[in-house]
Amino acid sequence: MTTEVPAGERGGDAVTLALRDVTKTFPGQVAVNRVDLDLRPGQIHGLVGQNGCGKSTLIKIMAGFHAPDPGAGAWFDGEPFELGSASAAEQAGMRFIHQDLGLVPTLNTVDNLALGHGYESRRFVRLGGEARRARALLAEFGFEFDVGIPMAQLTPVQRTGVAIARAMSEQHGRRLRVLVLDEPTASFDSADVAQLFAVLRHASSRGVAILYVSHRLDEILEITHETTVLRDGRLISTVPTEELSHESLIELILGQAPEPHSGGAHVHSSEVRLSVEHLRGGPVRDVSFVVHAGEIVGLAGIVGSGRDLVPYLVGGAQRPSGGSVLVDGEPVARLTPRGALRRGLVFVPGDRQGKSAIASLAVRENLTLPRLPTRGPARWLGVRHERREASTWLERFDVRPRQPDRPLATLSGGNQQKVVLARAMRCDPRVLVIDEPVHGVDVGAKRAIYELLREATRQGVGALLASGDVDDLAAVCDRVVVLRDGIVVAELHGRDNTVDRITRETLARQNEAT
Amino acid sequence: MSALYTWVVIIIVFSIWIPETFLTTLTWENIAASQAITAMLTLGLLFPLAAGVYDLAVGQTLGFAAVLSAYLVNHGFGTASAIAVTLLAGLCVGVVNGVLIVGVRINSFIATLGVSSVLLAIVGAMSNNIQITGLPSSFERLAGAQPLGIPIAVMYLVVLAVVAWYALERSPFGRYLFAIGGAEEAARLAGVPTRRLMFAALLISSTTAALAGVVLTAKLTAGDPAAGPSYLLPAYAAAFLGATQFTPGRFNVIGALTATYLLATGVAGLQLTGAKFWVTDLFNGVVLLIALSLPMVQGRLRRRSADIAAREASSAPSGS
Numbered sequence: 001m002t003t004e005v006p007a008g009e010r011g012g013d014a015v016t017l018a019l020r021d022v023t024k025t026f027p028g029q030v031a032v033n034r035v036d037l038d039l040r041p042g043q044i045h046g047l048v049g050q051n052g053c054g055k056s057t058l059i060k061i062m063a064g065f066h067a068p069d070p071g072a073g074a075w076f077d078g079e080p081f082e083l084g085s086a087s088a089a090e091q092a093g094m095r096f097i098h099q100d101l102g103l104v105p106t107l108n109t110v111d112n113l114a115l116g117h118g119y120e121s122r123r124f125v126r127l128g129g130e131a132r133r134a135r136a137l138l139a140e141f142g143f144e145f146d147v148g149i150p151m152a153q154l155t156p157v158q159r160t161g162v163a164i165a166r167a168m169s170e171q172h173g174r175r176l177r178v179l180v181l182d183e184p185t186a187s188f189d190s191a192d193v194a195q196l197f198a199v200l201r202h203a204s205s206r207g208v209a210i211l212y213v214s215h216r217l218d219e220i221l222e223i224t225h226e227t228t229v230l231r232d233g234r235l236i237s238t239v240p241t242e243e244l245s246h247e248s249l250i251e252l253i254l255g256q257a258p259e260p261h262s263g264g265a266h267v268h269s270s271e272v273r274l275s276v277e278h279l280r281g282g283p284v285r286d287v288s289f290v291v292h293a294g295e296i297v298g299l300a301g302i303v304g305s306g307r308d309l310v311p312y313l314v315g316g317a318q319r320p321s322g323g324s325v326l327v328d329g330e331p332v333a334r335l336t337p338r339g340a341l342r343r344g345l346v347f348v349p350g351d352r353q354g355k356s357a358i359a360s361l362a363v364r365e366n367l368t369l370p371r372l373p374t375r376g377p378a379r380w381l382g383v384r385h386e387r388r389e390a391s392t393w394l395e396r397f398d399v400r401p402r403q404p405d406r407p408l409a410t411l412s413g414g415n416q417q418k419v420v421l422a423r424a425m426r427c428d429p430r431v432l433v434i435d436e437p438v439h440g441v442d443v444g445a446k447r448a449i450y451e452l453l454r455e456a457t458r459q460g461v462g463a464l465l466a467s468g469d470v471d472d473l474a475a476v477c478d479r480v481v482v483l484r485d486g487i488v489v490a491e492l493h494g495r496d497n498t499v500d501r502i503t504r505e506t507l508a509r510q511n512e513a514t
Numbered sequence: 515m516s517a518l519y520t521w522v523v524i525i526i527v528f529s530i531w532i533p534e535t536f537l538t539t540l541t542w543e544n545i546a547a548s549q550a551i552t553a554m555l556t557l558g559l560l561f562p563l564a565a566g567v568y569d570l571a572v573g574q575t576l577g578f579a580a581v582l583s584a585y586l587v588n589h590g591f592g593t594a595s596a597i598a599v600t601l602l603a604g605l606c607v608g609v610v611n612g613v614l615i616v617g618v619r620i621n622s623f624i625a626t627l628g629v630s631s632v633l634l635a636i637v638g639a640m641s642n643n644i645q646i647t648g649l650p651s652s653f654e655r656l657a658g659a660q661p662l663g664i665p666i667a668v669m670y671l672v673v674l675a676v677v678a679w680y681a682l683e684r685s686p687f688g689r690y691l692f693a694i695g696g697a698e699e700a701a702r703l704a705g706v707p708t709r710r711l712m713f714a715a716l717l718i719s720s721t722t723a724a725l726a727g728v729v730l731t732a733k734l735t736a737g738d739p740a741a742g743p744s745y746l747l748p749a750y751a752a753a754f755l756g757a758t759q760f761t762p763g764r765f766n767v768i769g770a771l772t773a774t775y776l777l778a779t780g781v782a783g784l785q786l787t788g789a790k791f792w793v794t795d796l797f798n799g800v801v802l803l804i805a806l807s808l809p810m811v812q813g814r815l816r817r818r819s820a821d822i823a824a825r826e827a828s829s830a831p832s833g834s
Contacts (some may be wrong), residue, residue, distance in 0.1 A: 173738070317703050341705040349703050356703070358696035359762065369693055370705045372686045381684045 016041050016209040017062075017094070017178050018074040022083070024066055031057040032068075033233040039209035044200060046224035047213045049253055051468050051504060054233040056214055059180055063088045063096050069238060076177075093177035095167035099186055100120050101159055109147035109154075109162050110134045116166035137165050141199045157192035160184055164199055168208070179203060180211040186304035187217060187283075197223050215302040217249050217507050231255050235239075250507060254500055269293045272329065273462025274314075274345070274431040279323035281313050282306075285486035287323070291431065291462035297451065298477030299466035300502050305422055306486040308350075311435040315347025316340040327431055341370055344430030348420055350439055350466075354418045357408055364390035364404035367423050377395045389417065397422040397452060414445025421452055432456060432463040450476050472508070474499045482506055517759045517769070517805070521776040528783035535786045547665035549735070549778040551576075553771055554671055555745055556752040558722025560765045561715040562622070563753055564682060566695035567615060571626040571718060572723040572749060574608050574633040577742020579727025580646040581637045583653075584646035584737025592596040593652045597728055604724020607633065608717035616713045637739045646737035657732035667729055674722070691715055692764065711825045751777060751802040758809050777801060 010345045024032040026119055032054040040046050049055050060066045067084030074081040084461045094450075103112050110130045119125045120133065130431040143161045151159055168176045170400040185193050187434065200223060204210055220227055227244060229236040229252040236252055244252075274291040284306040291297045301307030313320040316335040325332045337347055349355040357366050367390050374381050390404035397418045399411070408416060417437060424432055437453070438446040451478070457463050467473055473480050479493040482505040490505040493496075528536040535541065555572055562569045579600050586596035601699050607629065614625040659666045682688035693701040702708045718790075724747075731737050755777070756769030780801065781794045 220734060315703075337703045338705040347703060349700075354697060355700050358693050358700050361693060365689065369689070369701070372689060374686055378680075379686055381686060381689060383684075385823070512537040 013136050014077075015039065015075070016077060017081070017092075018073075018075040019062075019083075022058065022061060022072040022074075023069040024054075024061060025069055030233050032061065032230075033235075034441050035230065035233075035235045037211075037228060037235075040225075041207045042175075042204050042293060043225045044204055044210040044212055044223055044225035046215065046220040047230070048215070048220055048227060048249065049210055049236075050232035053230040054470075056182070057233075058230070059096065059211075059213065059231075061183060062089065062094065062178075062180065070134075076223060081378070085248075092181070093175055095176055096180045096182070097163050097167065097180070097184060098182050099184070100116075100337050101163040103151045103159060103163055103166075105152040106150050108150050109145075112151060112162055113137065113166050113169065117169045137169055138162070139302070141165055141202055142195065142267045143199075147153065155192065156187045157195050160196055161199055164203060168203060168206075176203075176208055176317050178209045178211070180213070182213045183215065183303055184212075184215065185216060188304075191437055193219060195437055215507065217246055221246065222251070229253055241462035250504060253501055253507075263315070269460075273327065274433075274464065275326045275329075276310075276314055277326070279310065279313055279320055279325070281318065281322070282309055282350060283486045284309050284313060284320075284483075287483065287486070287488055289481045289488060289491070291464050292458045294477060295478045296457055296463045296465055298480035299475035299483065300470060300473050300506055301483035302506050303468070305483045305506065307466055307468070307483045308435070310483065311347065311433050311464065312349070314464065315337065315345065315349075317347060317349065341427060344428065346424045346427050346429040346432055346435040348424050348432065348437065350436035357416060359407070359409035361408060362405050363394070363399070363408050363411065363419055366408050366419055367393055367404070370427050393422045393426060394419075397425075398448060412442075412445070414441040414449070417441055417445065417449055418452070421449060425452075427458055429456075429461055432461055433466075434463065435466045436468065437465070438467075438469070446472075453471050470499050470502045474502055484508065517755065517776055521779060522725050524780050524783065528779075532783070536783055536820050541782060541786070543665060545775065545782050546564070546668050546744040547593050547733070548559075549774050550665070550667035550671040551730050552745060552748045552752065552778075553774045554674055554726040554729070554739065555749045556721055556770045556774055557671075557674055557767060558719040558726075559749050559753050560678065560682060560767065560770060561691060561718040562712070563714050563765045564688065564695050565715045566698065567624050567712055567715060569611060569719045570623060570746065571607065571611060571629040571633065572719055574630040574637075574742040575604055575720050575723035576727040576730065576745050577691065577739065578607070578633040578637050579604050579724035580731045580734075581641050581646060581727075581737040583728045584649060584731050585640045587649055587653055588646060589684070593650065593656070596653075599654075600728055600737050601721055601724050602729060604721045604727075605717060607724070608720030611716045611720060612713035615716065616709045634742075635704075638811050641737060641739040643739050645693065647735070649731070649735055653732055654735045655732075657729055669735065670725075674725075675767055675771060682765075682767060687711065687714070697831030728729040734766070748774070748777065748798065751798055755802055755805045756807055762809060768775075773805075 014317055015038045019035065019037040020033045022032055023030065035054070035058060047055055057066060061068050061083055064084055064086030072083055074083045076092050081092065093112050104115070113134050114130065120129060131147050136162065138147065141161055141164065143158060145154065145158055151162070154162070162177070167179060181500055184196060188196065200210055212220070214220055221244060224241045227241045227249070228238040229249070231253065236255070269292060271292045271293040273292050275287050279287040283304060287306065287310055289297065298496070299310055301306050311317070312318045316332070316337045316339055319335070325335060325345070327345050330343070332340055332343050332345060340347060364387055368386055372381055373386050373389050375385065379399070387400060391402065392394050394402045394404060399418045399422065408419065411419065421437065434453070437449055441449065453463055453465070465473070465477060474497055477492060477497065480497055481488055482490040482492065482502060484506060489508070492501050492505070555576055559569060559572050581601055583596050583600040586599055587593060591599065611626055611629055614620045614629070615622045661669070680749050682691070688707045690701065690711050693704070693706055694711060698708055730741060752770050752774040753765055754773070755773035757763065757765045759769035759772060760766055761769070777798055780797050784793050784797060
């Protein structure tokens with residue numbers, strides 16, 4: 001247990017929320033390791049670090065979603081404060097704005113605001129008065145738009161503005177004291193960022209302590225007063241932002257440059273399996289690259305860089321607004337999942353629950369779905385025959401338990417992912433496009449999945465692997481394509497394919513690009 | 515499998531209670547024949563339900579086909595051509611449903627309710643809400659014949675059931691429908707042509723409903739404008755009750771047939787005991803709700819005990 005009440009120990013001014021020695025251990029992993037954090041009224045505090053550094057766990061502890069390990073201390077306005085309780089956080093006036101914002105997309109601004117502060121009258125909603133109130137509130141934050149149209153029709157920054165305005169105007173509980181924003185600008189244009197900053201400055205001028213979490217170092221440098229850097233769950237340092245430069249911040253995030261290890265030791269032929277030419281769509285502005293036979297090409301980039309969208313465009317899951325995808329030199333004419341499958345391009349989506357597999361079907365049925373083992377002209381789907389074939393695949397991919405008739409939902413995450421990978425390999429792919437294959441998968445299964453992927457490329461498959469995990473990309477891929485703001489900014493291979501270089505490229509400043 | 519036991523229990527109860535009326539061939543023939551129409555309707559309905567689409571227009575499509583076929587034979591059509599036109603009209607209802615649900619992307623629930631209302635209006639216009647009678651005998655023979663002593667409607671049903679079983683459970687089409695019903699987006703990303711198949715499923719339910727309507731008119735020897743809606747709940751009840759049996763959680767042919775006849779046996783038995791008319795509806799509703807609740811409650815109990823077991827297992831190593 002920490003002993004002293006840390007209010008006002010640094011700089012002499014008051015501290016709204018002080019955290020000391022916060023640790024969170026998950027089975028087999030220390031996610032947050034003895035972290036201290038001070039949030040001061042009227043100040044914007046930046047929180048940065050690589051994926052998996054413990055940022056999100058720390059936020060979840062603050063929000064009361066996780067309880068910290070015993071020994072952690074927390075003070076709110078100098079009073080001891082109970083971490084790990086959502087209602088305590090709510091009562092204290094802490095609000096969390098995540099990327100989904102928690103707004104109801106079909107309701108308009110007036111009603112979404114009312115979800116926070118209620119309507120003026122409990123008995124009768126006077127539309128005119130409510131709309132005036134909503135407009136006045138938004139005007140305080142520098143917004144002026146139609147408060148009568150549904151959330152879904154507003155721009156991302158307008159929605160974020162509504163979410164912040166709602167957090168600030170809530171009447172029940174205490175007034176807003178601490179505002180935590182997690183990657184708020186991921187889907188923003190640069191003009192939007194300026195507007196959000198105006199909102200945040202307004203909020204902080206009213207004494208709110210703000211924690212600003214972002215991968216975008218430019219934003220951290222511009223808006224925050226202090227910056228805390230986490231690495232591997234540990235607190236690296238908390239420094240006044242004015243003392244930081246872009247380069248020094250990257251050094252802090254990465255730490256000592258790790259051993260330059262190259263994943264590109266594998267031989268691959270010069271035969272081009274997949275080529276993507278001038279692909280456009282949404283945040284993806286112009287992306288071109290090739291994947292050779294026998295090669296694993298990584299796709300890196302922060303959230304919002306287009307990294308998460310490119311696999312969907314290439315795999316035909318979402319229609320691109322321009323560009324073309326070629327398999328073995330031939331353009332894929334009908335770029336749908338089905339059309340791509342026919343040409344030997346198999347897309348493996350990331351999110352297992354909703355997109356990559358069907359939880360209610362049996363393992364066997366998931367495994368065979370894209371290409372059913374039918375026989376004869378009647379396309380008879382013999383279950384015994386199917387079960388036998390599924391069993392051999394479960395054997396090959398070491399899926400446990402080896403019970404083809406079990407509902408997929410009863411398997412562990414890693415084993416579900418193996419089934420999804422086996423399903424892809426069963427289609428005799430020329431090209432595999434894989435998004436986040438090891439998300440939420442334990443370490444053992446993760447290694448097995450990457451080995452299976454490597455095994456597939458040895459048979460001549462070209463693989464594209466999109467992932468937010470830079471360590472994995474550096475370790476697994478022969479070459480890494482880095483995206484930033486919807487364009488390819490670097491292709492790293494051989495000695496350059498290191499965690500350090502990839503991270504540097506994903507974070508590099510906009511005006512340094514190209 | 516509990517439906518089979520329940521069915522046996524129902525039969526035993528009524529055999530003891532009212533042996534002189536319940537245990538007669540006539541009763542059984544009646545149950546078999548009268549329920550063949552509901553069962554046919556249910557079989558068609560299984561296809562959109564498997565894909566997670568609600569076709570609430572099946573009842574009214576049946577009523578529409580029943581009146582249309584009677585109307586056509588009374589307006590100069592031959593029996594065969596009247597049937598063909600009626601089935602085609604049923605197919606057209608399916609096309610409209612498909613365009614609204616798959617094309618325009620209206621929620622299937624409300625889209626098919628809207629179509630039902632339109633069909634109800636057409637039925638009214640054709641019949642003036644009066645039964646259309648005076649059908650030729652060739653039409654009546656469609657349902658009245660008893661080759662080998664078995665009501666012919668039951669034979670239609672058997673043929674339809676075999677086809678539906680193959681299509682749903684042993685053909686790629688059926689597998690794809692279940693995949694769509696499980697997770698439409700995941701199915702699409704796995705290369706399943708989701709929209710085309712949902713459309714096809716709606717064509718099947720409408721056309722089957724039209725066929726059931728023709729058989730109904732032949733059986734009643736009249737086109738009954740009020741018949742349609744009364745078939746909707748029994749068909750859904752049988753489909754959902756059946757989905758709790760044999761392959762739990764999945765709409766299936768054997769389960770649907772068992773459920774249809776289980777409900778019908780109970781209703782027939784109650785009617786023979788001289789119960790009031792409303793007991794039928796009560797029985798249908800209560801059995802359906804109990805059958806749907808049981809697996810939920812069982813699942814929750816099983817999960818809870820699994821949770822407790824897991825907690826004990828995880829706390830054991832740290833305790834030692």
